[in-house]
């Protein structure tokens with residue numbers, strides 16, 4: 045019952061994540077969830093780390109999920125879904141279940157890069173048949189835009205505010221996709237909602253890999269990024285075209301860029317529309333801006349080299 | 354509101370997708386309007402809407418579900434339209 | 449037919465877990481619970497159970513995986529101790545709040561700092577307000593029997609609550625005792641098939657677990673949780689009655705030992721109760737009307753029943769193998785709460801003993817009884833809370 049990855053065909057599928065959720069207007073995360081669930085070809089059971097997506101999608105007696113869904117805590121979506129997946133295997137073994145089911149955990153960058161990192165690493169090492177999806181908006185947005193280890197260098201957040209002495213986050217962001225690939229899992233990838241077809245193909249690859257897989261998906265947040273409510277997809281596209289967020293996959297150890305911009309756009313095109321980087325354009329902060337550019341460039345060069353074989 | 358003995362033990366929600374009973378349309382400050390003649394039926398608006406508020410029938414865009422649309426404007430910004438003429442524009446509510 | 453064996457507490461409990469044949473077990477090693485899970489892992493490796501094992505990277509993940517597995521819809525176990533239970537703390541509340549009947553033996557051990565791997569009750573006492581049912585065991589036989597009964601209690605359709613089965617680290621977990629095993633088939637029949645409720649794996653009726661609940665409903669859910677907890681005593685007694693028919697061994701909410709006509713008594717749980725019973729006997733020979741109450745069900749706490757059993761004594765010492773710094777011992781707090789509402793009540797003192805595996809000796813019990821005799825004669829209470837067996 046595989047649906048062709050064409051919008052016309054996909055639009056005939058049932059929405060498994062419904063309207064009536066309470067994410068902010070223009071949030072990237074529900075777009076990602078919708079694409080992921082549209083891409084899936086089997087029934088899905090999902091776990092969700094505490095965070096924006098979780099609190100906004102299941103409140104009181106209203107759930108936006110039309111699939112079985114579980115939230116337990118912040119740091120353990122991977123461990124939680126690993127329990128669900130294991131019970132499924134117990135069912136299969138006893139012949140109590142004949143359908144093939146897929147297991148997906150969703151977490152923000154706080155619940156994935158930081159507090160949930162151990163649980164994620166453990167679940168990947170154990171080899172559960174599951175896909176972990178990080179919707180990376182680059183800070184703890186749910187608690188009010190505090191820095192995370194996914195926050196890019198120089199960004200202004202409420203815990204690394206751009207001040208006269210320290211101009212935003214001093215540290216470089218953690219390269220989680222690479223760390224996950226280093227678990228030697230069958231599939232790890234980076235995706236962006238602007239590139240929906242690439243994203244959905246990757247979801248399909250991940251779900252059919254037959255083991256633990258990981259996807260890191262950039263998730264624009266107009267509140268935390270201090271941009272406009274209509275630019276989630278535009279910023280996602282700029283992130284890709286400036287190589288801030290390279291689209292690539294690591295399949296059985298092989299790195300492959302899935303999108304190479306014809307001409308790499310200057311990083312400032314991605315940064316300029318976002319209030320969180322505004323201070324970097326003051327002359328005294330030029331150094332920090334250069335560092336950020338250097339971070340992004342180094343990552344891109346590394347990927348070019350790696351994917352060239 | 355429910356009384357304590359009317360609740361489901363474990364706070365389990367037994368009805369999937371019950372959020373459809375929670376209308377978010379009142380959040381809107383701007384409203385998307387569809388200009389049918391400029392529409393090329395690319396369905397980008399449908400795919401990119403964070404609130405599943407672009408209605409599609411038989412693979413064709415038919416308008417918006419204003420009960421839920423939060424007026425973010427993504428659909429309008431992403432709409433390619435015809436020959437540079439947008440098929441979605443945003444209009445201030447109550448105008 | 450029962451089989452007489454000589455086994456350690458860990459071995460006995462592992463055997464009970466094998467007989468329950470859970471669907472999923474998540475485990476992480478910690479002394480002194482480790483070898484219980486090692487034994488269980490060997491049952492899995494040798495095909496003696498149908499269980500799927502998840503060997504997690506921490507106890508936090510162990511309880512998280514148990515919650516996921518239990519919500520998915522099946523029988524789930526784990527075991528832990530001390531720091532491991534402490535690391536699970538957050539998830540313990542979620543297991544009970546989600547009404548998931550996870551079964552967990554806890555091999556009681558002291559908490560850091562300083563580091564100590566030996567037996568006391570600090571770990572489980574610290575988890576007494578997590579919404580779990582707590583059963584406490586005096587010896588390997590009780591630990592085994594409690595584990596078997598725990599499945600029936602936790603999985604009861606009126607409850608669906610997680611259960612902790614407590615046994616003293618090393619003293620019970622690692623000492624070999626003579627005890628009796630029930631036959632596999634008898635245990636299987638006694639526990640019965642797992643009854644699935646609100647399973648995530650029921651794809652036709654998708655459920656959401658773990659919503660955000662705002663102030664307009666949260667307290668109602670907590671009131672409901674209290675209500676469910678209040679049904680536990682009845683279920684525990686019903687299950688005990690059935691278990692007695694099967695095994696010949698009698699269980700209640702607590703055990704009363706020579707309490708009916710006692711004037712002085714100890715409230716003491718777990719392995720130390722065995723030592724104290726011997727002292728009761730020897731004091732009785734000397735004409736002292738001594739008795740003992742050994743709590744079994746600590747959560748929910750049987751306030752009324754305990755008050756009725758203790759109110760006619762003249763003086764009672766509540767023995768705590770855990771402390772609440774700046775407060776009384778946890779068992780003392782409950783017993784004094786239980787008695788407050790009685791028109792008649794004994795004088796009450798609290799002894800903290802045996803922390804970090806310090807031996808509880810007959811002399812300690814005797815000394816305490818003699819102090820109680822003095823109080824009963826009108827000698828007055830000198831200190832309410834005191835440590836025994838401490839070098840001064």
Ligand code: SF4
Pocket residue numbers: 070385401402403404405406407417421422423424425426427428429
């Ligand atoms: S304005 Fe936003 S919420 Fe409304 S239909 Fe367009 S994309 Fe969807």
Ligand code: SF4
Pocket residue numbers: 387391392393394395396397398399414428431432433434435440441
């Ligand atoms: S994005 Fe614009 S052109 Fe494309 S279907 Fe929607 S309204 Fe029509």
